Amino acid sequence: MPETQSPSSGFSPTLPTGALVRSPIITIDLEDWFHLLECDAIPGPEAWGTLESRIERNTNRVLALLANHGIRATFFTLGWVAETYPSLLKTVASQGHEIGCHSGLHTLIHQQTPEAFRMETRRAVDAISGCIGLPVTAYRAPGFSLTSQSLWAFELLGELGITTDCSVFPGRHAHGGTGGLFPPGPFKLECRNGMQLREFPMTLAQVGPLDIAFAGGGYFRFFPYAMIARWIRANPDAMTYFHPRDFDEGQPRIQGLSALRKFKAYAGLKGAHQKLDRFLHEFGGQSLGEASARIDWDQSPLVRL
Numbered sequence: 001m002p003e004t005q006s007p008s009s010g011f012s013p014t015l016p017t018g019a020l021v022r023s024p025i026i027t028i029d030l031e032d033w034f035h036l037l038e039c040d041a042i043p044g045p046e047a048w049g050t051l052e053s054r055i056e057r058n059t060n061r062v063l064a065l066l067a068n069h070g071i072r073a074t075f076f077t078l079g080w081v082a083e084t085y086p087s088l089l090k091t092v093a094s095q096g097h098e099i100g101c102h103s104g105l106h107t108l109i110h111q112q113t114p115e116a117f118r119m120e121t122r123r124a125v126d127a128i129s130g131c132i133g134l135p136v137t138a139y140r141a142p143g144f145s146l147t148s149q150s151l152w153a154f155e156l157l158g159e160l161g162i163t164t165d166c167s168v169f170p171g172r173h174a175h176g177g178t179g180g181l182f183p184p185g186p187f188k189l190e191c192r193n194g195m196q197l198r199e200f201p202m203t204l205a206q207v208g209p210l211d212i213a214f215a216g217g218g219y220f221r222f223f224p225y226a227m228i229a230r231w232i233r234a235n236p237d238a239m240t241y242f243h244p245r246d247f248d249e250g251q252p253r254i255q256g257l258s259a260l261r262k263f264k265a266y267a268g269l270k271g272a273h274q275k276l277d278r279f280l281h282e283f284g285g286q287s288l289g290e291a292s293a294r295i296d297w298d299q300s301p302l303v304r305l
């Protein structure tokens with residue numbers, strides 16, 4: 001079990017208040033409509049190039065919204081996207097957004113051996129940094145698949161140059177989640193080799209007995225705007241996780257999904273683009289790097305693995 005040392009201020013994120021305006025951390029996982037996880041109907045990576053490509057159009061629509069609102073975001077991209085659409089990634093970076101890694105081929109961490117994880121992530125980090133000409137220092141696991149069984153991944157990420165991670169889902173998640181293992185707000189993580197990472201967990205809202213995400217993916221599309229707005233007011237610097245496909249009503253529908261998966265993948269697509277526009281207008285947004293620079297990390301909890 002990891003051991004946590006909490007400063008006297010407790011676990012609450014230590015963002016300064018006062019003159020600085022607090023706003024949600026806008027992150028976008030850069031992948032296409034067919035990058036759903038654990039779905040037998042989707043062919044393997046060798047066939048992705050034969051599927052309809054919607055990532056450029058969808059990403060450009062998100063970029064336009066961000067530009068309209070003057071917001072810098074952080075894009076976690078697949079290494080596959082960097083290798084397949086290098087000009088798209090260059091466009092995102094040229095507009096001032098930060099670029100992190102979201103694995104190479106969207107493989108769940110807990111389905112990999114450490115060596116396979118290292119190889120896939122190294123190739124992705126190299127492809128991304130080669131494309132944008134900058135080091136890659138931020139990471140998010142596909143499907144928040146960092147679990148209590150795969151904590152070894154932190155050390156390997158650190159060895160690959162990752163200094164900030166956004167893979168912790170401090171509750172239950174269909175593809176991962178860390179339950180109550182870690183603090184719910186930003187914290188420092190010390191690996192067994194002494195290396196430290198900065199962790200930004202996904203922000204969750206308490207609904208009855210459930211901890212649920214509300215600022216990303218299907219949750220953002222499904223919940224009424226008023227509820228999301230209320231949760232954001234209670235968590236002004238909440239972590240978000242959008243995908244370009246979340247705003248693409250015309251995307252092909254994958255056949256054979258369970259009713260629940262279908263709902264999660266496609267509920268609320270109509271109007272989601274306008275919903276994001278309204279969200280960004282009302283709450284603004286900041287990139288991961290901007291948020292990190294505002295945190296007093298010395299006062300943040302330290303978790304030792």
Ligand SMILES: [Zn+2]
Pocket residue numbers: 029031035102106142143
């Ligand atoms: Zn993903």
